[in-house]
Amino acid sequence: MLTLGVDLAAADKRTAMATIEWLSDRAVVRDLVLDVSDACIVKASHDVDKTGLDCPLGWPGPFVALMTAHQSGHVTVAESEGAQWRRRMAYRLTDEVVREKTGIVPLSVAADRIAHTALRCAGLLAMLAADGQDVDRCGSGKIVEVYPAAALNCWGLTHRGYKGRGQQAQHADLVTALCAAAPWLELGAFEALCRRSHDAFDSVVAALSARAAAMGKATRPNEEQRVIARTEGWIALPTCPPSGLIDMAEA
Template sequence: MQTLGIDLAASPKKTGVAWLEWSGGKARVSKLVVGAADDELVEAMATAHKTGIDCPLGWPREFVDFIVEHQDDHVDVDPGLAADWRRRLSYRTTDLYVKRAVPGIQGLSVSADRIGVTTMRCAALLSQLAARGLAVERTGSGPITEVYPAASLVRWGFDHKRYKGTKAQPRRNQLVDELQSAASWLELGEYEEDCRASDDALDAVLASMTARAAALGLVEPVPAGSQVAAATEGWIALPRSGVKISELAASG
């Protein structure tokens, strides 16, 4: 099995992409790049067994409805409900689910933070995939799934804090060491230094590992009451509670 992990950014320059080959109880990083244009990403996603994208696959339904209504009229809100109303406009059902399920995790708002620009790029990529006949299910049931590397780290027993940025290399080095100790079957090979030097590279590897978890059914299912929201807003593939990282390599 080949999984692909994409740490998507608004610009190609900061986009990390990792290919992992799974065989014989091991996972080998066969290719890792930081810097990928849209056509390269589409081609890679079209050939991978499962792709994990670190980027929202959609916007909150209530936010979309709000924008449409605002175009035609003014929107009135009961002052007593304003805070909760803004929260529902800002965060998707999956964002709120992950926040409740994973202590210490607070995702970005796709409708109120800069991640929205990256999501615009993602939407265009998904459209190109659909035009090629590749079914894109935002619930993650198809070959594409949304991932959140920080949440995956927590579920696998790692500290997700302070490993991002140019000044965070000491912590990133530690995290890579911890990851290799816990997952001795993971072969970073010539790309180990890239993971230590760049959080974009490391997140791409983590995204690819989460894609593997999703392919094996080792992620939390979409709750029955959230299926409709997941189909339009997207759903984060969250590794199941209690599943050990070693289970990723348990089968071929």
């Protein structure tokens, strides 16, 4: 099995992509690149079994309805529920599920800078679909939405404080911790890049999360949630420890 992990940014710069090959007793990082274009992502995704995209695959349904209504007139909001109403506009169902399960509040695709990345992702999803890939925003097709920080949290690893200037030591420690938790993971020639770039590291975690989803070892929406997740997207959280990603029976 091959899985692809993409740490998507608003532009090619800072976008990272990792390809992992899964063998019977180990997982090998076969490729790890930075500054990746949409065309490169589509091509790489075509050749793997599952692709994990670290980016919201859609917007909150109530937010979309609000924008449509506001375009043609004015909207009315009861003063007593202003803050709660804004939260419903800002966060998707899957964001609330992640918050409930991990305590992590995902960035709001409706009210944060990640919306720039989501705009790129919307075009990328169209390209993937045009390539014949099954783009089901619930994650049951070729593409699945992943969230590296939440995956690290599920595995009991540090998920905050390893990004940005002056965080090289914390980032290096986290790479070491992941390798200890997953001794079967072979970074090989890409270890230095993984330690140097948190974007590269996140793409590796995205590829690991894609593996969990491919094995059925990640959260899935129930039938009621699927109705919403089909348009908003669904974050697949690993439900197994890192050791559960290795299937000793797989050849």
